[in-house]
Amino acid sequence: MALLTLEDVTVRFGARAALDAVRLDVAEHEIVSVLGPSGSGKSTMLRVIAGLQAPGGGRVLLDGADQAAVPVHRRGVGLMFQDHQLFPQRDVAGNVAFGLRMHGASRAEQRTRVEELLELVGLPGAGGRAVSTLSGGEQQRVALARALAPRPRLLMLDEPLGQLDRGLRERLVVELRGLFGRLGTTVLAVTHDQGEAFALADRVVVMGDGRVAQTGTPLGVWQRPASAFVARFLGFDNVVPATVGGESADTPWGKLPMEPGSPQGGRTLLVRPAGVRMAAPDDGLRCEVETRTFRGSRVVVRLRPEGGGPPLDAECAPAEAPREGDTVGVTFSQDDVVVLAESGTGAKTNATAKTNADAGLRDGSRST
Numbered sequence: 001m002a003l004l005t006l007e008d009v010t011v012r013f014g015a016r017a018a019l020d021a022v023r024l025d026v027a028e029h030e031i032v033s034v035l036g037p038s039g040s041g042k043s044t045m046l047r048v049i050a051g052l053q054a055p056g057g058g059r060v061l062l063d064g065a066d067q068a069a070v071p072v073h074r075r076g077v078g079l080m081f082q083d084h085q086l087f088p089q090r091d092v093a094g095n096v097a098f099g100l101r102m103h104g105a106s107r108a109e110q111r112t113r114v115e116e117l118l119e120l121v122g123l124p125g126a127g128g129r130a131v132s133t134l135s136g137g138e139q140q141r142v143a144l145a146r147a148l149a150p151r152p153r154l155l156m157l158d159e160p161l162g163q164l165d166r167g168l169r170e171r172l173v174v175e176l177r178g179l180f181g182r183l184g185t186t187v188l189a190v191t192h193d194q195g196e197a198f199a200l201a202d203r204v205v206v207m208g209d210g211r212v213a214q215t216g217t218p219l220g221v222w223q224r225p226a227s228a229f230v231a232r233f234l235g236f237d238n239v240v241p242a243t244v245g246g247e248s249a250d251t252p253w254g255k256l257p258m259e260p261g262s263p264q265g266g267r268t269l270l271v272r273p274a275g276v277r278m279a280a281p282d283d284g285l286r287c288e289v290e291t292r293t294f295r296g297s298r299v300v301v302r303l304r305p306e307g308g309g310p311p312l313d314a315e316c317a318p319a320e321a322p323r324e325g326d327t328v329g330v331t332f333s334q335d336d337v338v339v340l341a342e343s344g345t346g347a348k349t350n351a352t353a354k355t356n357a358d359a360g361l362r363d364g365s366r367s368t
């Protein structure tokens, strides 16, 4: 049985649905990241689960029990916000012990648990420090220790690393994943940052317009975005209308090779930039190189087809990247052409999302 289940949860603010019949299962010990553009309903989802916002429709179940009548402090859910919200007048130990005091732990129990947690988050012996003397990363660790102290059955993080610089975020996300794995904590984390979500989670949930647009393992979602919305949200711009017939497709970029058994007829295709191959100008679709952008160890090359049609992105190693203004010929690799579901954010994919979620639970490997 799932630890957390959302059954068609709807929240409306006036005419607008912040959450629209959302269904989601989170298994015990699973780490799930919720991703989506601003305003897609991510924080509202956390607030409903925590009991800070009543749903207008649907049910929130924890361990199979409907939470409608359960107040916030009895849900056994920990919540950590972006801005940490540490109490400035208390020292580190006072902050970490906060939830323990609320639960009636004795002074001795509080002391032991605080020491244990500070050790766990890499701040051993910091209990007596004033909050104002901590760096951003240290504050984040204290906030995490405070959220973990009462041993919540579900820990929810809202943009937990949002204010930290990139290098620190990348380090902490790896540490967090290791820590949650060791503790067996069940986690639901909201973030804007794809890299963070993909590095942290066993499974990602992409939200759009208050709906679940897709759920699956990070690798699965990355390799097979379910819709044009998800593809574009992940930063894939090579999305085109196409007519698929047999093992090829007619597109504004010419004929593209398709996997045998691909859905036929009018479709929307994604071509992953890694599958756009650049060669000599006479080999394939002639394009002019508009821009090149370094992204870590790869270069993304923006190409403008000479015969018209939308621009397309190719990806290659820096040493192979053509220069701006060059003319290249483009061919496409079949493995990187993906048939997308209808555009839109997921109204039609909620049922699919549930199926994918179940698949995600089954294959919930932490290595993808």
Ligand SMILES: Nc1ncnc2c1ncn2[C@@H]1O[C@H](COP(=O)(O)OP(=O)(O)OP(=O)(O)O)[C@@H](O)[C@H]1O
Binding pocket: 013, 017, 018, 036, 037, 038, 039, 040, 041, 042, 043, 044, 045, 192
């Ligand atoms: N208390 C409220 N009153 C009215 N509208 C609200 C309220 N809370 C949220 N909304 C609206 O509900 C929608 C979803 O908001 P929510 O904060 O859940 O989005 P989000 O995905 O967390 O966004 P962000 O990434 O910007 O934090 C938005 O359109 C927002 O304006």
